[in-house]
Amino acid sequence: GAGVSQTPSNKVTEKGKYVELRCDPISGHTALYWYRQSLGQGPEFLIYFQGTGAADDSGLPNDRFFAVRPEGSVSTLKIQRTERGDSAVYLCASSLKGDQSSYNEQFFGPGTRLTVL
Amino acid sequence: GQSLEQPSEVTAVEGAIVQINCTYQTSGFYGLSWYQQHDGGAPTFLSYNALDGLEETGRFSSFLSRSDSYGYLLLQELQMKDSASYFCAVRDIPITGTASKLTFGTGTRLQVTL
Numbered sequence: 001g002a003g004v005s006q007t008p009s010n011k012v013t014e015k016g017k018y019v020e021l022r023c024d025p026i027s028g029h030t031a032l033y034w035y036r037q038s039l040g041q042g043p044e045f046l047i048y049f050q051g052t053g054a055a056d057d058s059g060l061p062n063d064r065f066f067a068v069r070p071e072g073s074v075s076t077l078k079i080q081r082t083e084r085g086d087s088a089v090y091l092c093a094s095s096l097k098g099d100q101s102s103y104n105e106q107f108f109g110p111g112t113r114l115t116v117l
Numbered sequence: 118g119q120s121l122e123q124p125s126e127v128t129a130v131e132g133a134i135v136q137i138n139c140t141y142q143t144s145g146f147y148g149l150s151w152y153q154q155h156d157g158g159a160p161t162f163l164s165y166n167a168l169d170g171l172e173e174t175g176r177f178s179s180f181l182s183r184s185d186s187y188g189y190l191l192l193q194e195l196q197m198k199d200s201a202s203y204f205c206a207v208r209d210i211p212i213t214g215t216a217s218k219l220t221f222g223t224g225t226r227l228q229v230t231l
Contacts, residue, residue: 004159033218042204042221043160056218091159105150106219108159 002026004109006092012115013082021077021112025094031055032075033106034067035091043091049075050097082116089113119143119207121222128228129195137190137225139205148208149181149188150219155201163190165208192227200229 005024013019025032030051035043045059049069057067064082069075079086093106121141129135139149148167152160164172166181166188178191192199206219 035221040223042206042224043219045218045220048218059218093160105162105165108152108161110159 004092004094004107006090006109006112008112009110010113010115012117014117015082015084017082017116019079019082019114021079021090021114023075023077023092023094023109025073025075025092026107027073028096029094029107030072030097031095031104031106032069033093033095034075034077035093035108037089037091037111046077079114082114084116087114087116119209119220121205121207121220123203123205123222123225125223126226126228128230130230131195131197133195134191134193135195135227137192137203137205137227139188139190139222141186141188141205141207141222143186143207143220145210146183146186146207147210147217149179150206150208151177151179151190152204152206152221153201154204154224160204163203195229197229197231200227202226 007022033048034046037043047057047067052069052072064080066078089111091108091111093108095104095106123139150165151163153163154160164179166179171180176193181188202224204221204224206221209217
């Protein structure tokens with residue numbers, strides 16, 4: 001089956017503009033995560049959803065960042081009033097929800113490279 | 118909070134064995150994962166340790182010592198295609214079910230040479 005897909009693969013925008021990044025998880029995966037990766041760094045957690053609700057949004061850097069997952073499948077990360085410091089690769093991952101005794105690995109998408117000029 | 122330390126770079130020759138260490142300081146710990154990432158690619162899962170000891174998967178093995186807050190990834194019979202960045206990641210205690218966020222280290226860039 002298909003893996004995690006993200007669109008667009010690249011996005012160039014101007015400072016102050018609004019952007020939306022889309023993630024399509026693996027079918028049947030109820031958990032969805034957003035991470036941000038800067039050059040030479042590891043992925044940094046932003047938010048994760050269990051179904052439609054945000055179970056943990058502690059990684060969102062400020063109120064310019066918002067994410068939704070209205071039907072429990074596709075998710076959109078929204079960034080308002082973009083700043084040059086927002087430039088990074090935005091990664092999405094998904095995993096199954098299982099019982100407490102199992103570990104469900106996270107499958108990552110290829111990412112969206114966001115460049116804010 | 119969480120912090121993880123890994124060496125920034127490692128170089129090894131094809132066919133050799135290399136060990137990438139990871140030490141962590143965490144406020145909550147459920148397990149240690151390892152991911153591989155080629156330049157421009159997505160991180161891909163390699164292994165996961167929740168309990169002390171060694172987990173072996175083909176040429177790759179991963180070890181965890183919870184008492185020492187330490188783990189390592191062991192790559193055997195190195196191949197050129199193993200040249201990539203390797204990240205250790207701490208898995209937080211789940212809030213619901215088994216889904217929980219990962220906190221990644223800064224990564225170790227492995228260069229395999231002839």
